[in-house]
Amino acid sequence: MDNFESIWEVVERPEGDEILGVPEQEYKDYDTRRERLAFTGGIEVRPDNLNRFFVRGTWSRRIDDEYRNLLAVIYSDGALQPGASEGVATWNNTRVEKEWRHRIVRDQSLAVSAGGEHELNALTLDYSAAYTRAKQDYPIRAQLRFRSSLRPNISQDFAANPDQPAISLFTTGQHLDETRYAFRENTFREQDTVQDEWSFQANAKLPLSLLGSPATLQLGGRARLREITSDNEQWRDRRASSAPGVPMAELLGDEPSQNFDYLLGRKFDPQSVRDYFEAIRSVSQTDATRRISNSIVSDFAAKEDVYSGYVMTRMELPQTNVILGLRVEQTRFSGSAPVFNAVTETFAIQDVGRQRRPPPDPINAVLSFGYSMLANECTAACRLASLEPTLGALHSTRPGRPALSLDLMEPFRPLIADSVAVSAFNRGELCDGHFLNTASGCALTDSGRKGFFSAYGRRMDTEVKHPVFEYRLNYRRMLMLHARLISAWLPGEVPTLAFLTTR
Numbered sequence: 001m002d003n004f005e006s007i008w009e010v011v012e013r014p015e016g017d018e019i020l021g022v023p024e025q026e027y028k029d030y031d032t033r034r035e036r037l038a039f040t041g042g043i044e045v046r047p048d049n050l051n052r053f054f055v056r057g058t059w060s061r062r063i064d065d066e067y068r069n070l071l072a073v074i075y076s077d078g079a080l081q082p083g084a085s086e087g088v089a090t091w092n093n094t095r096v097e098k099e100w101r102h103r104i105v106r107d108q109s110l111a112v113s114a115g116g117e118h119e120l121n122a123l124t125l126d127y128s129a130a131y132t133r134a135k136q137d138y139p140i141r142a143q144l145r146f147r148s149s150l151r152p153n154i155s156q157d158f159a160a161n162p163d164q165p166a167i168s169l170f171t172t173g174q175h176l177d178e179t180r181y182a183f184r185e186n187t188f189r190e191q192d193t194v195q196d197e198w199s200f201q202a203n204a205k206l207p208l209s210l211l212g213s214p215a216t217l218q219l220g221g222r223a224r225l226r227e228i229t230s231d232n233e234q235w236r237d238r239r240a241s242s243a244p245g246v247p248m249a250e251l252l253g254d255e256p257s258q259n260f261d262y263l264l265g266r267k268f269d270p271q272s273v274r275d276y277f278e279a280i281r282s283v284s285q286t287d288a289t290r291r292i293s294n295s296i297v298s299d300f301a302a303k304e305d306v307y308s309g310y311v312m313t314r315m316e317l318p319q320t321n322v323i324l325g326l327r328v329e330q331t332r333f334s335g336s337a338p339v340f341n342a343v344t345e346t347f348a349i350q351d352v353g354r355q356r357r358p359p360p361d362p363i364n365a366v367l368s369f370g371y372s373m374l375a376n377e378c379t380a381a382c383r384l385a386s387l388e389p390t391l392g393a394l395h396s397t398r399p400g401r402p403a404l405s406l407d408l409m410e411p412f413r414p415l416i417a418d419s420v421a422v423s424a425f426n427r428g429e430l431c432d433g434h435f436l437n438t439a440s441g442c443a444l445t446d447s448g449r450k451g452f453f454s455a456y457g458r459r460m461d462t463e464v465k466h467p468v469f470e471y472r473l474n475y476r477r478m479l480m481l482h483a484r485l486i487s488a489w490l491p492g493e494v495p496t497l498a499f500l501t502t503r
Contacts, residue, residue: 003028014082023076027259029069037061050119057112069257070099071264087159096175099145100268109134127202134195141189142277146181146248183243188235195228221309232298234291237284244276297426302335362435365442370417378405385483424455
């Protein structure tokens with residue numbers, strides 16, 4: 001699979017004004033192998049026609065073994081030349097780097113549920129309890145990077161063909177000179193994420209008489225208790241003593257690395273680099289090479305408890321039916337994540353409790369703002385898929401509430417809105433000065449909203465691989481894809497819904 005990324009940013013021209021330019025490009029060539037294994041089973045017992053008991057369980061494991069050859073062109077390490085426009089530009093004294101990454105991602109999940117149904121005279125009762133555990137880890141996530149000593153002058157032309165711009169480097173072929181590359185760094189990363197969830201629910205139905213007419217009373221309750229923790233560790237080793245014992249050319253194989261029409265050079269030989277990683281791992285993964293800030297600020301823990309209950313009755317009158325009901329729900333959310341103070345160079349654990357209407361602090365203000373933006377994105381995706389946004393399943397329907405949009409948004413909350421909130425604070429894009437605290441709550445200032453829009457837009461443009469269709473697309477297109485899947489699933493055109501899960 002091929003993928004190249006042009007990073008568009010505001011850059012300053014030598015003339016003194018600013019334009020939208022590309023200070024960096026990455027050309028990526030992937031080779032991936034996926035392994036899936038799953039077991040499913042269930043037992044159902046019916047001692048008689050009035051009682052039923054069941055136990056069901058599913059265990060699954062997915063392993064992605066991925067090799068990535070990358071060519072990075074870092075224009076911003078050089079100088080933008082006069083006369084540049086948003087479509088055509090020339091950069092002098094740029095940098096070129098080659099990298100090989102080996103990443104194994106292992107996802108495991110276990111789901112067990114049990115319950116029963118009973119008919120006790122006129123009363124109908126059903127109940128169930130379920131436990132789910134999802135775990136993701138990286139047996140290996142290692143990168144080896146080399147930097148060329150050449151500092152080429154490179155011209156960019158995005159005007160003629162924006163989908164495949166003309167880059168002069170691939171005409172001169174200076175990046176193909178393997179003798180000019182020297183060891184830059186190796187990096188290792190470990191990350192374990194575990195999510196546990198318990199859920200309980202019970203429903204009862206009882207026929208009765210109200211105002212002399214037959215009626216049915218239904219009531220029930222549900223509780224969902226979910227907790228997630230993530231621990232991240234990163235190391236980077238740039239010591240010359242950690243370089244491979246051979247030149248980069250001897251770590252390359254015979255197969256060419258091609259990204260669309262761009263020739264990146266020869267691919268790294270997987271076995272040669274794996275042998276290097278195995279030999280250097282104990283040397284490069286030490287306290288001296290640990291990236292403390294990156295490791296700590298990526299850790300987090302969160303807990304969400306949701307309790308709900310309902311009661312409703314249906315009366316059958318001679319010429320009409322009357323339905324009355326009441327539903328209540330309470331959500332308790334708490335979370336904590338280390339925050340790095342760049343001034344004091346210290347870390348502090350920041351506790352977060354989810355509160356809204358109005359949000360009392362910056363964290364809740366950003367979450368509320370992010371959820372509102374994401375809900376609008378999901379509403380647009382529903383309408384493009386010819387779905388009515390107000391008719392949902394997981395969220396109750398009431399006037400003015402886009403229930404189906406909220407249903408679509410649920411699996412994307414942590415992937416988009418929560419991720420943007422965490423990264424915006426950790427990157428320093430949002431700070432205390434971006435918020436206005438009043439007696440009625442906390443809100444983003446104009447500059448704060450601008451910083452959030454930048455982080456949000458960057459996240460929505462991030463491309464990820466779909467776990468089922470196995471091609472890459474950005475999060476905005478991902479929302480549209482899943483809205484279309486719902487549209488196809490409702491009339492039975494597709495058998496099941498497969499939503500994106502956290503990688």
